[in-house]
Each structure stands twice: as structure tokens, then as C-alpha cells.
Amino acid sequence: MVLLRNISLYQFRNYRQATFSFEKPVTCICGKNGSGKTNLLDAVYTLCYTKSYFSASVAPTVMNGTEGYRIQASFSENAEKQHIVSCKYLNGKKEISCGGLIYEKLSDHIGRHAAVMIAPDDIELINDGSELRRKFVDGMLSQCNRDYLNALIDYQRALQQRNAWLKQYARGAAQGNDMLAYFDDVLDKSGSYLFACRREWVNGFAPFLQEYYALLSGGSEQVGLVYESDLHREPLKQLLERSLSEDFRYQRTMRGVHRDDLQLLMNGQPIKSYGSQGQKKSFLFALKLAQYGFLKKQMHQNPILLLDDVFEKLDQQRMESLLRIIRSADFGQVILTDTHEERIRKAFSGNETELGIIRL
Numbered sequence: 001m002v003l004l005r006n007i008s009l010y011q012f013r014n015y016r017q018a019t020f021s022f023e024k025p026v027t028c029i030c031g032k033n034g035s036g037k038t039n040l041l042d043a044v045y046t047l048c049y050t051k052s053y054f055s056a057s058v059a060p061t062v063m064n065g066t067e068g069y070r071i072q073a074s075f076s077e078n079a080e081k082q083h084i085v086s087c088k089y090l091n092g093k094k095e096i097s098c099g100g101l102i103y104e105k106l107s108d109h110i111g112r113h114a115a116v117m118i119a120p121d122d123i124e125l126i127n128d129g130s131e132l133r134r135k136f137v138d139g140m141l142s143q144c145n146r147d148y149l150n151a152l153i154d155y156q157r158a159l160q161q162r163n164a165w166l167k168q169y170a171r172g173a174a175q176g177n178d179m180l181a182y183f184d185d186v187l188d189k190s191g192s193y194l195f196a197c198r199r200e201w202v203n204g205f206a207p208f209l210q211e212y213y214a215l216l217s218g219g220s221e222q223v224g225l226v227y228e229s230d231l232h233r234e235p236l237k238q239l240l241e242r243s244l245s246e247d248f249r250y251q252r253t254m255r256g257v258h259r260d261d262l263q264l265l266m267n268g269q270p271i272k273s274y275g276s277q278g279q280k281k282s283f284l285f286a287l288k289l290a291q292y293g294f295l296k297k298q299m300h301q302n303p304i305l306l307l308d309d310v311f312e313k314l315d316q317q318r319m320e321s322l323l324r325i326i327r328s329a330d331f332g333q334v335i336l337t338d339t340h341e342e343r344i345r346k347a348f349s350g351n352e353t354e355l356g357i358i359r360l
């Protein structure tokens with residue numbers, strides 16, 4: 001099992017310079033509000049995914065008043081085999097290396113180390129629009145399928161270029177349909193592949209979701225998910241041709257896999273509209289644990305589970321269920337944060353040897 005052994009942060013968020021060790025299967029980062037617990041989890045996430053979980057742009061992750069950051073961590077596969085992963089950001093350029101080799105493209109690092117984060121604002125995955133759910137699926141599939149990641153990059157680039165072309169055309173600054181035909185070819189090839197992968201993914205993912213929901217809630221509700229896409233009815237090429245007049249009118253591409261969504265269902269009804277707050281929480285945790293189960297199966301490695309402040313928001317029964325699940329043999333390294341050290345110690349009483357504490 002791959003384990004994170006230690007991590008050093010330099011000018012990352014509130015850390016000028018700090019090093020932390022992880023010696024136990026479960027590590028709890030304890031400290032007062034604003035002491036940097038979430039930032040430390042985010043540093044671990046950044047080393048796995050090449051970017052922050054919490055900030056879309058890099059600027060907020062660089063310590064105020066400085067020009068860049070460095071995060072470096074040691075991972076071990078067994079007692080003899082260790083390797084260093086390093087992420088450096090300076091003057092607008094990010095560089096990642098693994099085992100001393102610098103990646104040509106940051107995306108080449110995706111899939112090397114898996115992590116799953118559960119954070120308080122994640123409930124948006126259920127309540128907000130489709131973009132977050134697409135990102136959730138894309139993040140998961142990009143981790144375990146390089147062709148998916150490449151197709152996603154191609155699709156997004158062609159989509160941006162097509163939208164820019166449509167705007168130029170409306171201003172009279174672009175002519176001819178050669179470029180449009182080229183964009184449509186790229187969108188068709190990459191988009192059709194994304195669609196096929198997402199359709200297959202739903203079938204593999206759903207059993208994990210159902211299993212973890214039942215374990216967490218102990219309830220009798222049936223949960224499920226439906227992949228919604230126009231491509232179920234029509235090939236992408238045809239769809240793009242048919243919606244072209246609409247695209248010209250709105251100056252952007254109105255149809256395609258960038259409009260796909262996931263319907264999250266409880267007893268056949270959308271959980272967003274019908275679920276109680278408690279059911280939504282259980283659903284969210286089940287989604288994330290299913291992400292863990294799916295990645296583990298596809299990548300043949302235990303992702304690192306990162307739990308930010310989750311016990312604060314859970315009732316006693318869900319907290320106990322979650323602890324039982326993450327301490328089972330299916331789960332590897334867990335790093336969590338809590339303001340109350342006592343709460344965590346109590347939760348682990350009888351299993352103290354599993355628990356390490358980092359005090360900030």
C-alpha cells in the first residue's frame with residue numbers, strides 16, 4: 001500500500017516553512033479555527049492532483065506577500081521503496097516531479113497518486129448545478145483512464161475555440177466554415193469517447209453508491225443515479241449540425257457533452273428536491289466513498305482519504321458508521337481534521353495505536 005510518510009510546505013498558504021510526519025494509518029490534524037488544518041489537507045491534495053481542491057486559481061494558495069510555493073512529500077510503497085513528489089510554483093509556472101523526474105506536462109502526473117477529499121461545502125455537489133457533478137465524474141475518470149483525460153483536454157480546448165469563433169463570426173471578424181468543420185470533428189471524436197466512458201462508468205459506480213449509502217444510513221431508501229446526455233438520443237455530430245442556428249444566435253455551443261448531468265435519485269425521486277438534510281448528507285458521503293471504492297478498483301491502489309472537518313457536521317449515528325467504514329480493511333491511509341482532539345480520541349478509544357495526532 002502506498003503511504004504518505006511526510007510532507008514539507010514552503011510558503012504554501014499560511015505555512016512559511018513546516019514539516020509534518022504521518023506515522024499511523026489515521027492521522028488527525030487538530031487545532032483551533034484558522035490554524036491551517038484545511039491548508040495542510042489541501043497541500044496533500046495538490047501533490048496528488050497538481051492543483052488545489054479549494055481554489056480554482058493558484059494565487060490564493062501562495063503565501064501572501066511571496067512569489068511562489070513548494071510542497072514536497074515522501075511516499076513509501078514498502079519499507080525499502082520510497083519516492084519523493086515535489087510541486088513547485090514560481091513566477092506563474094508550476095512544476096511537478098516524481099522520483100526526481102520533472103513531468104513535461106502536469107497532466108502526466110494525474111493518476112500517479114489518488115486521493116479523495118470530503119469537505120463541508122461538498123454538499124453543493126447535490127444542491128448546485130450540473131457543472132460540479134460533471135467535474136466529479138471527470139475527475140474520477142481522468143484519474144484512472146489517461147485516454148479520458150486526453151479526450152477531455154481536447155474537447156475543452158475545441159469547445160473554447162469554437163465559442164470564440166462563434167463570437168468573432170457574429171462581429172463579422174470570422175468567415176468560412178472550414179474552422180467550424182474542424183472544431184466539430186474534434187468535438188465529435190473526443191465527445192463521443194467521453195460519452196461512452198461516462199455511460200460505462202455509471203454501471204460500475206452505482207453498486208458502490210448503493211452499498212455505502214446503506215452502510216452509512218442504515219435506512220431502507222434505494223439510491224441510484226442516471227446519466228443524462230443528449231447523446232443517448234443522437235450522435236454528437238448530428239446534434240452539433242442540428243443546433244448550429246441556435247449556436248449562432250447565442251454565440252456559444254449549446255449542445256454537447258459539456259451539458260451532461262447526473263440525476264441523483266432516492267427512491268426514484270431527485271434527492272435535491274425530495275431528500276431531507278440528513279439524507280443528503282448520507283448521499284454525499286456515499287458518493288465520496290463510492291468514488292474511493294471505484295478508484296481503488298480501477299487503479300489497484302488505496303487512495304488517501306482526506307476528511308475536512310466532517311465530524312462537526314455529522315450526528316452520532318452517522319459519525320460512528322463513517323468511522324466503522326474508514327477503519328475497515330478496504331480503506332488505506334486516512335488524514336482528517338478536527339478542532340476537538342478529545343472527540344477524535346474518544347472515537348478511537350480502544351484503537352489508539354491506529355491514531356496519530358498532529359497539533360497545530
Ligand SMILES: Nc1ncnc2c1ncn2[C@@H]1O[C@H](COP(=O)(O)OP(=O)(O)OP(=O)(O)O)[C@@H](O)[C@H]1O
Nearest residue numbers: 013014033034035036037038039060061062063064
Ligand atoms: N495565501 C495565504 N497566505 C497567508 N495566509 C493564508 C493564505 N491562505 C489562507 N491563509 C490563512 O490560513 C488560515 C486558514 O487556514 P485553514 O482554512 O487551513 O484553517 P482551519 O484550521 O482549517 O480552520 P477551520 O477550523 O476554521 O476550518 C487563515 O488564517 C487564513 O488567513
